[in-house]
Amino acid sequence: MRFFLEVLISGLLSGVMYSLVALGFVLIYKASGVFNFAQGAMVYLAALAVVGCMEKGAPLWLAVLLAFGIMTLFGIATEKFVLRKLVNQPPIALFMATIGLAFFIEGLAPMVFGSDPRALDIGIVDEPIEAILNGWGMVISKFDLAAAAIAAVLVTTLALFFQYTRIGRALRAVADDHQAALSIGIPLQHIWAIVWGVAGFVALVAGMLWGARNGVQFALTFTALKALPVLIIGGFTSVPGAIVGGLIIGASEKLAEIYLPALMQSAFGGNFGGIEGWFPYVLALGFLLVRPEGLFGEKHIDRV
């Protein structure tokens, strides 16, 4: 039981990091209807920018600030030079544009900041929390807990921002009906630029956490692929969905990794490993069959 709890908790904590990446997708998808394939590349770019600046001698805080600047500029430039030209085009054209964008980043970023894998030290160590280890005999990583806390603060802030501020309301309005938003004088371009800026910031936080944990390397772009099942389970348009989806994926993949092999072995014989790699996708597939809009996906409200 104690072991089960330990697996569950570390699964949930790592799930929070999936949520972060998924959140970047949701923000852009909600506000502009664009499925941003480049979100994973943006995570990579952000992490590279931080280590790149640190290698040039900047302290961590400055590197983070610079990276934030880069991500914001990047987001605004994307809106201005790529997406604005494609307004009124079918969604598939926008999607293709973001694929192009992903390759562009994946090619350019290593040229600027170097391509060899590097460690990123953000000052949080990946070791068990002693109090929990001594008190309950469970191994819970300090890093996981800190990462989860950072993600939780970020998500709460964003949720409050969306719910209660003028810009947040405008963002939701644009997401609902951009023509109507235009008609009451909401400047869509500002809103889109803000959304890309926020998505860039989320990518920065995700990139730093993932980079610190697994090293800053090209494989970071694949975190985007893990976000996909998260989105399918949580729903593409829901911020809470991204969070809960991430938690479900994180917890279930860890539990499956530990407990499924034994089960499957007794049922089919043979050896089963690497379940973590594919389990989320199978789970997502199951969700697609049962609940295609996801747990929190906004129901389409038909207008009277």
Added chain:
Amino acid sequence: MTAATATTEAAPTAERYLTINNIEVIYDHVILVLKGVSLDVPKGKIVALLGANGAGKTTTLKAISNLLRAERGDVTKGSVEFKGNRVDQLSPNELVKRGVIQVMEGRHCFAHLTLEENLLTGAYTRSISRAGLKEALEKVYHYFPRLKTRRGTQAGYTSGGEQQMCAIGRALMAKPEMILLDEPSMGLAPQIVEEIFGIVKDLNQKENVSFLLAEQNTLMALRYADFGYILENGRVVMEGDAENLRTNEDVKEFYLGLSSSGRKSFKDVKHYRRRKRWLS
């Protein structure tokens, strides 16, 4: 200059306020929809823009509010002036700040936002304090008490009438001088339409908001409007005081279905064809 000539030939009713001069609109670079429309909305009046489905009413309103570009439409000739300034190059955002706002056909409330949130988005272009916002909200609730009782409901789950009220209320939050109101009666029960037109008249008289009102519901619109234009096939075929239009035999025949002789179109009625106000 031609514009000067236009001014001297202005409609005698009142000072120039919203003036549309001979505009031509083309969609997708090929589809000619408005073929030289001119009209005036004097300050403080309700002007009805009438005509059958497809006549070009919505296109005219969108040409004024500059929402056409988002639909790949272009004003290729003519001009739009508001209070003496050309406004046809302004973005909708700038135009709303100058006091002209459109309430789109089909209401277009933000379905997932509550009614109150919908109203609040209407104030986006204004920089006002929290207290000012509250006051503006209360004013809208004063005219539309129904919105207040349902303020916490998502707009997507409210009735058509409530959505229409929400759309008008949302526009009011921008503190407009001039509202371009497109087909407010569409799909609503007669007594709701009556209620909404009553409020429009109220807003016009007490808040001094001018209206350009596009309607297929000719009879209803003419009962509340001061002046009317009838569009057909992208041209103004007739104009006049609401009272005169209402009693006009041909209007009765074509749009009110009140008599029956054989004519099919205003095009056949030569003397109604308006001479162009000025040649552009």
